[in-house]
Amino acid sequence: MTTHSAIAVEDIQQSLQQARDSISSIILGKSEQVKLALSCLLANGHLLIEDLPGVGKTTLALTLARTFGLDFQRIQFTSDLLPADVLGVSIYDSPKQAFSFHPGPVFTQVLLADEINRTTPKTQSALLEAMEERQVTQDGVTRPLPAPFFVIATQNPSEQVGTFPLPESQLDRFLMRIEMGYPDQKAEYELLRGRDRRQLISQLPIIIDTAQLANIQRAVEQVHVSKALLDYLLSIIRSSRLSPWFSSGLSPRAGLALQKCAQAWALIEGRDHVLPEDVQQVLPGVAAHRLQIHPEHLNESIDQLIDHLIKQVPV
Numbered sequence: 001m002t003t004h005s006a007i008a009v010e011d012i013q014q015s016l017q018q019a020r021d022s023i024s025s026i027i028l029g030k031s032e033q034v035k036l037a038l039s040c041l042l043a044n045g046h047l048l049i050e051d052l053p054g055v056g057k058t059t060l061a062l063t064l065a066r067t068f069g070l071d072f073q074r075i076q077f078t079s080d081l082l083p084a085d086v087l088g089v090s091i092y093d094s095p096k097q098a099f100s101f102h103p104g105p106v107f108t109q110v111l112l113a114d115e116i117n118r119t120t121p122k123t124q125s126a127l128l129e130a131m132e133e134r135q136v137t138q139d140g141v142t143r144p145l146p147a148p149f150f151v152i153a154t155q156n157p158s159e160q161v162g163t164f165p166l167p168e169s170q171l172d173r174f175l176m177r178i179e180m181g182y183p184d185q186k187a188e189y190e191l192l193r194g195r196d197r198r199q200l201i202s203q204l205p206i207i208i209d210t211a212q213l214a215n216i217q218r219a220v221e222q223v224h225v226s227k228a229l230l231d232y233l234l235s236i237i238r239s240s241r242l243s244p245w246f247s248s249g250l251s252p253r254a255g256l257a258l259q260k261c262a263q264a265w266a267l268i269e270g271r272d273h274v275l276p277e278d279v280q281q282v283l284p285g286v287a288a289h290r291l292q293i294h295p296e297h298l299n300e301s302i303d304q305l306i307d308h309l310i311k312q313v314p315v
Helices: 003-024 031-042 056-065 085-088 119-135 185-193 197-202 209-220 225-243 253-267 278-285 302-312
Strands: 049-052 073-076 088-093 098-103 110-114 134-138 141-144 150-155 175-178 246-248
Touching: 003 031, 003 056, 003 209, 031 049, 031 056, 031 175, 031 209, 031 253, 031 278, 049 056, 056 073, 056 110, 056 150, 056 197, 073 185, 073 209, 085 088, 085 119, 088 134, 098 141, 098 175, 119 134, 119 150, 209 253, 225 246, 225 278, 225 302, 253 278, 278 302
Parallel strands: 049 150, 049 175, 073 110, 110 150
Antiparallel strands: 088 098, 134 141
């Protein structure tokens, strides 16, 4: 690559490091999760955060929106929520003698779909077109969504009462799924003695604006993927399909997601090319919600099986 490209990569890495530092000042002790969430945003995908209530899922969404200066809306998903509550509704306007469309909260740049698995599959599927096509069709009219459009959905573990599991088609729309986990002792001590996180978020500076974010997302697509790296990626995908551990392997869409996330991770690391380590770092986040464990291996966790998969495929 030219020197000019190398300088651009350095500039981008510097901006992204500032963004990471800013987010990590709110989300304490979770640098890995912050980096994965950033990779997902830079790869122009959507993020699913699955964990227990109260571990910082909503705080991460708010902090990301603030750091990038993006419009933010939150929908609290409940069992009685209707598709129109998400997408919007046409209301008859008597003076004009016509229907006028009132856009729903989906018309924003960062949409937090909070506890998405507490609503019915009918309402969950209202987001499918928005997430895939970046548009909403209501009453025969198609309306584009703002750019960028980034859905961060949170869900409680499926064993909790009152949850509806997300269908595979909906899960597949999420580029990545991560878990927050409990903070370590040092981070939790800082949380307890520090100020309220919501107050701190409101004081955060905008590190990267919308135009800069669009440029970085375009730069992600230009991160070089060599033929050898593509062969490695294909080997992982093929192994997942042939593996006795999984009922079904990774789809072509999952392969594209894996490549895009690895490119974003490489750019965050300040490189203009992808290494096998980048693929390994993002693989659990990209693959865990897409792979179904074979009934004979239900005693092992999905993370253990993905780790086996990484070790099984030679670099």
